[in-house]
Amino acid sequence: MNKYQYKVQGVDYDVEIEEVEGNVAKVNVNGIRFDVELKQPINPASTLKKVRVEAPKPVARPSVAPAAPVAAPTASAAPAGAGSAIKAPLPGTITDIKVNVGDTVKQGDVVLILEAMKMQNNIESEFSGTVTSINVKQGETVMEGAVLLTIG
Numbered sequence: 001m002n003k004y005q006y007k008v009q010g011v012d013y014d015v016e017i018e019e020v021e022g023n024v025a026k027v028n029v030n031g032i033r034f035d036v037e038l039k040q041p042i043n044p045a046s047t048l049k050k051v052r053v054e055a056p057k058p059v060a061r062p063s064v065a066p067a068a069p070v071a072a073p074t075a076s077a078a079p080a081g082a083g084s085a086i087k088a089p090l091p092g093t094i095t096d097i098k099v100n101v102g103d104t105v106k107q108g109d110v111v112l113i114l115e116a117m118k119m120q121n122n123i124e125s126e127f128s129g130t131v132t133s134i135n136v137k138q139g140e141t142v143m144e145g146a147v148l149l150t151i152g
Contacts, residue, residue: 083152
């Protein structure tokens with residue numbers, strides 16, 4: 001699968017070419033699937049080829065007893081990235097991040113701003129808790145369903 005990023009009249013597009021058969025290409029543009037009819041078939045030497053990938057075979061490892069007991073994690077500190085994910089409701093660009101890792105948020109607090117179709121959308125926390133990770137940066141383009149941050 002080939003992936004490309006285009007900017008047309010100031011709008012970013014993520015394009016993935018899934019396969020080409022004859023003069024029909026199956027593509028995803030910003031997460032939306034299209035069948036694109038080409039005026040003439042692409043040169044067969046340059047068409048995408050399906051590659052069969054086999055799962056790795058398990059490797060037997062000798063069991064080793066730990067040298068020292070491992071301390072249990074404390075309940076007050078959630079591991080980085082642990083918790084409930086806040087996902088992008090639609091594709092867009094992150095224009096502002098209102099929280100930092102470690103901040104405590106309540107349900108309904110605005111955690112970041114997502115610009116989509118020239119509109120600023122407040123993304124609110126769906127959960128109360130502590131921000132355990134932020135997976136995006138200001139100015140980054142995200143797709144619908146992308147994990148923006150996690151709250152533990």
